[in-house]
Amino acid sequence: MNARLLILAPRGRDAQIAADLMARNGIGSHICSDPLDLVARLDEGAGAVLVTEEALVPGDAQALAAWVAGQPAWSDTPFVVLANGSRTPRTVAATKRLEELGNVVLLERPLHAEAMLGAVRSAFKARIRQYEVRDAVALAAAQNRILEFAVEQAPLKSTLDAIVREVEALSTSGMIGSILLLDENGHLRHGAAPSLPETYTDAIDGIAVGPMVGSCGTAAFRKTPVFVADIANDPLWTHFRDLALEHGLCACWSLPIVSAQGDVLGTFAMYYRQTREPLASDMKIVDFVVRTAGIVITRARTENNLRASEVRYRQIVEGAEDFAIVTLDRDGMVAGWNSGAARLVGYSAKEAIGQSGALFFTAEDRAEHVPESEMQRAAAEGRAVNERWHVRKDQTRFWGSGLTMPLAGDEGGYVKIFRDRTGEHEAEAALRESESRLRFFGDLEERLFRAADASQAMQSAAEMLGQKLEASRCAYADVDADNDRFWIRSDYTAPGVESSAGTYSLALFGPRAAADMRLGRTLVVRDVAGELQPGEGREMFQSIGIDAIVCCPLVKHDRLAAMMAVHQDQPRDWTPGEIALIREVVERCWGHVERVGAEARLRESEERLRLAVENAEIGFWDVDIVNERLIWPARTKAMFGISADVPVTMDDFYTGLHPDDRVATTAAYLAAADPELRALYDVDYRTIGKEDGILRWVAAKGRGVFDASGRCLRVAGTVLEITARKQAEEALRELNVTLEARIATAVAEREEAHEALRQSQKMEAMGQLTGGVAHDFNNLLTPIVGSLDMLQRKGLGGDREQRLIAGAMQSAERARTLVQRLLAFARRQPLQSVAVDVAQLVSGMGGLVESTTGPQIKVIVEAEDVPPAKADPNQLEMALLNLAVNARDAMPDGGTLSISASAEAVSLGHPSQLAPGTYVRLSVADTGSGMDEETLARAVEPFFSTKGIGKGTGLGLSMVHGLASQLGGAMTIQSRKGMGTNVELWLPVSTESAEETSTAYRPVANVTGRGVALLVDDEELVRLSTADMLAELGYAVIEASSAEEAVSVLDGGQRIDMVVTDHLMPGMTGTELARHVDTTRPELPVLLVSGYAELEGVDADRPRLTKPFRKDELAAMIFALVE
Template structure:
């Protein structure tokens, strides 16, 4: 053997050893007819055949039955001959019948004369990669189905420029666009015109690009033009190299939650306002009660002094001035009690048109010549159940406010209309029939902040010393004490409307007069027991009674009063204060009624109180009272 032949043999041996040493690839030869003529270790490893088992076999045995039936083995060889190479992937079959995913390259082997000697075939097992791809594909498909199945969130992708690239069912439901209508459009279409002008869409993408995430809550626009409050999250999506691929955008419609939160906040504000008004009302009522005690003392003593002084005009003038000052205090306490809903009301059937006609003169005096008064009352308007004097005072208060809102003149319209409140039709009024008595002016009106505080006690816009701030709060308390509602409606520069919703009087309702018509009153001398924990009121009341010629026995508590009865004290009449510690006037009256069933009892009170049982039928003496009031109540009690 020549040296050249030896070298060639050695080179061929080395090449065979190299090919046989490759275990990750099946490298083998097939003849022009597809018969296997060589077999390396890699082929043995992942196809499972020993060299002796496979040499001389046709390579199509590695194909699946379906691929063989479709003629794929021969097609691969034909492609290799025609194009000089075949490359592809597909399922192949091992000796044990299991399948594996393979990457196949077939190269034709041509001699220098152009004759086909066979084919070199290289196969690689890519089953692991294929399974990973299938798993990823399945995962992506499941994720896509998951995203498409979400209907409460709009989930979609944006290109780096902000154009919509996909669209889920939630986006279609919330925003109203079909996929074919919106894909390719710029996402700024969802923003309001104002937000687009401010550059909000670009700002959102810029923040997401810079920080990786943008989140906000703002108004967005649906396809039909309606707006909804959206909670928006935009996340930047980057490739492995950091290149910006686009944005993932999630939008949720939170309009209902926002409205529910607003409703809750309004309810909380209303509750806080109600609690504030209740606390102020209790405080005002308590102050008015104590103040009424002081006024009872002052007026009572002034009345006695006036009867006993001489004719000195200076002293008379001083006493009259002091009396007028005390009466102003009475007016103030009445307003405070009205706000606190603790004033004594004498409710009766009231014809509103007649009442308004009766105070027209007062209204014109209050409003002045520059303000026109119009009325609008339907025919056969049902009467309401109200206190005439307090309703007149309420209208005068409203007229005064209207006048102050129209310094340059204007008009006031007093109107009434029938209203029916159904069981579930109103949250603040009991079901029933009402008359809505309204007064509308053409004045300056109030802004929202002023309107919200207008009914608060001591709130006024008239400046220091020009108003007590109790006018509207008095109206509010008075109407609610009747079981109605006081509603203010106003806008800046559009005037104000005050509505008094007053219950309709029932059939046969008559005036509840506390005292009989004025007539000469003759009362015999009595032994009167006066009970009051306030020593000043006790002394003043006793002096007024003694001045009328009565014998007075006094007690500072209910216990002390009951002790007088136990000792056999002769009593013809008992006048007791209502608000006393340990034992109230009503409780004392109950106890005395057991001991003396026929004893006349009068309850003196600084404000209205709800009583039960027989105490509710007892005559009441409102504080502050005069000597004439005492004469009248004693006469009523002794009948």
């Protein structure tokens, strides 16, 4: 038999996967391209065929069905079909092909390697048994034909030719047979050689036997078999070597044909056209042929003297000890009985002769008149083949194989020749039973595999076993041995038999049977009523209709876990094979249950592993060296900067490595794949992303997988991105290296921070002081400014009085400016932040700065096209003028003043300590005397001045610094003694355009009284001055000294058209009063007035006026309010 597996699987990689699986398990295979190729390969021979269901659908698959139909009767080639599974309905064409194939084992998808391998191995075993049966049948048939030739009255030459042809036909190795006959002079003569050339047979005809006369002459001389495997080099063929080689004969085995007396009658030779040693299969038929040829030759030589020598005839017959030869007279009585018959049947000739020829037939055959029928058939047809059970003298049975033929002559009668073929017959029966068991267990495994759960699997097994044994009932029971009970959930029952499902007590089996089952001993009862006594389970069995039972327990871990029981409703003689079948079904069912449980646990374990790997952000890799394939999941690809859907090869791995790590990483991988080293692949390396160019650190581990020969099949393992860890390690190394320097820097920075904090606290305290002073001072200035403004406007007095009033107003304005600077320093000056075109503002102030600094100072203005800055234009102009005056005072002998504006990007660590972003930088630089480090450190302190007494307030730089901070910017100063000073204001960029926020000057219209104004202020002088201004503007004024008094006025029902209120007052504040008005009289406008510009809790859009103020400033606010 050609022991290979033919594979036809056109879809995907099914064929290659199957071939690889077979190769790993030592099974040869061949992948066929299409059904026609498969048919061609089948003609060359095969152990089995593995085919997918879709391969059976094409039209040329009909050729496969035709080939199957054309197989010899003994051949039933097994097919293992990989079915599509329940998700894909089977086509009509596929169903038809499956029916045509016949010997089919279906495997449903998804496939399992163990199931496929088991099915193929079972198919191979079945195919081998088919060949064994074929050979056994062919051998038996040939032996029968040879026996027929032996008993026929054919010429010796024809009989020997027929015997040789039968032997040649049985050979699978191209054997050429030859029979030589030994004559009275010791020479070998040609007897039969139908396949040898006549030139050869003529050349050896008449050779004398001797010790060195080829194979045949030597065998006849030695009277023992002679096997020459290589004629060209064997010394026995020295004189005949050239003759044999000339005719293509390379090996010759020869056996002497001897008579019953041991005389050499001739030789039987087997020639081969290749050098080879004898095999047991070759010798099985040869021994029979030699004995039969001896009988034939003996018979031929004695036929001429048969009538004259009965004794000689008897010797020949007696010599055939392997055959029983019995002669019968016309009435079927034994007339002759050779020694072979005596040995086989057990009766001596004296005992047998005269007895009926039915002496050795079974009682059943005698009852059926088989002996008589056999003689009648022999008389009618010339022969009657005999293949049946016979009985010996001791009543044991044997399977007799032979034939009966009529005897010629006047006396007539019959001769019956037969031999014992019990072993062969039982082997054939065992083979058939084995094949039946194989098919049964194949179907059982398929049903178990398809079962949804253990309960369904057990039900399927019970049904199949019950049908197989033709039992009344088959049940599977779970056992709770601790509680002395078992329950049958469901069972198989034959038609008309009730189910035994239910719960039972183990005690019902009786104490002995229950104890035996706990020990794993099978309970076998052939006749319940006859074998069991009361209390041994007889009552329970009979109550549910059981007259015979086999109960097979399953004991696992020393505990009775389950039972499988087969019931019969009548006594039954259970055979050992049936009992063994039940036991194996129980073991397989339990194995299936355990396997399903193990698979479920494996899936759960794999799921836990998958979740652990995903949560740990671990990737894996698998290098399939045999198929040159690299497997990377998406996580691993990401570590090399490759998208999840992009295929990868080992080139991507090598090119993705950092050049400095490529050599070491490659060496580690090669060491892991080396059969001698088999090292652990444990390496950290850097990758450079193929698509993103990002540098990453990766930790990889893995090992090689090797086959039995030491070849590395694959290298697989895990990867983990450790970029963050490496960065942390590097940072730690740097920290360790620079720790001392950093500590020193940190100490210095801490001291600096402490100093800055002290300065900040000092500034904050000063700010609170100056803010409070400014607030009170504004309250004092308000009536002064208001009164002087009224005197100026009314022109009271003469020129001298007006000069005095103007001087007083100038002093008041200077006081007002001083207060504004104090407020700016204290960051309590109200800012009207808008988008300011700094370049335009700087350019517009160029003339003012030049007139302020004088002709000795050269003023340079450089204003780029910069984005609008967020600032208060009035305060910014004042700050710029302050800085210009400071620069002028630093250059008494003249110099250059440079004013510039530009957009600058600020990053981390900038001297301004601003947040990163784009800012407008306003620079005022002079070439004056500059400042030393001590002066520079105190430059922004309030009231600190270097100009001398009466020449400066010491609030200029403080005001600028406060302004920048209020706007969300910063001020920086660079200065060195004798090198000039550069002051830079860093202003935030506005999100609005300057055009959108700029407002043109609107002259104040004449405000005429349109009602009653409620004036609220706790300062009487302020209230008096403001009331006069409101009266001049045409309003009737109602005064209130507190907010509570104002609420009373409002709630009193008087007409009020406008409320003007101070903000900070004892008790209720002006803001709280305004909110009260918004709630009770929302149509009434409210104007807040305060000398403390920072109004906490006041809405940004609430109209307000800062003290001190003139009449026109009050008028402007009222105009805007009422408008």
